[in-house]
Amino acid sequence: MIKWHVILSKSDRKKIKVVLRSKKMSIETKKRAQILTDIDEADGQTPDSISTVMRKRGVSTNTVTDTRRKFAEGGIDAALFRKKRETPPVIPKVTGEVEAHIIAVACSGRRHRCSTISEETRNPSGYSKGDRGSGSPHNSRCLLCRSKRL
Numbered sequence: 001m002i003k004w005h006v007i008l009s010k011s012d013r014k015k016i017k018v019v020l021r022s023k024k025m026s027i028e029t030k031k032r033a034q035i036l037t038d039i040d041e042a043d044g045q046t047p048d049s050i051s052t053v054m055r056k057r058g059v060s061t062n063t064v065t066d067t068r069r070k071f072a073e074g075g076i077d078a079a080l081f082r083k084k085r086e087t088p089p090v091i092p093k094v095t096g097e098v099e100a101h102i103i104a105v106a107c108s109g110r111r112h113r114c115s116t117i118s119e120e121t122r123n124p125s126g127y128s129k130g131d132r133g134s135g136s137p138h139n140s141r142c143l144l145c146r147s148k149r150l
Helices: 008-022 027-038 050-059 059-074 076-080 096-107 143-149
Strands: none
Touching: 008 027, 008 096, 008 143, 027 050, 027 059, 027 076, 059 076
16 A cells, blocks of 8 residues: 555646756656656556566665555655755864964065974974975975975
8 A cells, every 4th residue: 555645736747858958957856757757646546566566667665665655745845955064064164263374374575483393393404394395394285285395
C-alpha cells in the first residue's frame, strides 16, 4: 500500500519540464523530477512501482520513497530542491575581528615579526625549519609571512 500519493498539478508539471530542460540544474534534481513524473497519479494514471522506477532511473529505494514523502509533505519545491543550511557546517576559525587585524598588519607597511615561533623551533641560522632560503626568519605557518612570499 502506498503511504504517500503524488498527484501533480499543471503548474507542478510545468515546473518539472523547466527543471528537466535546464542545463544549470544538478543531475540529482533532474532525477527527482523524473521520479515524480513516473509516480504521478494525476488523471487516474497508474504510477510505476518503486522497483520499476529504481531500474528505470538508476536510483535506490530510499530515493524514490524520500522523493514521494517530501512531495506529499512539502510540495514540489521540497521534493526537488535541498533545504538550505541554517548554520555553516564548521565554525570559522578566522572571525571578522581576526581578519581585520590581519589586514591591518599586512597593510601597515611595518615589517612583521611572528610571535608564534620559539627558540627551540629555529635552526642555528635564525630561520625557521619550514623556510627554505626565503630570507625571512619568520615561521612558515604564519599566514602573513606566507602571503608576502607568494
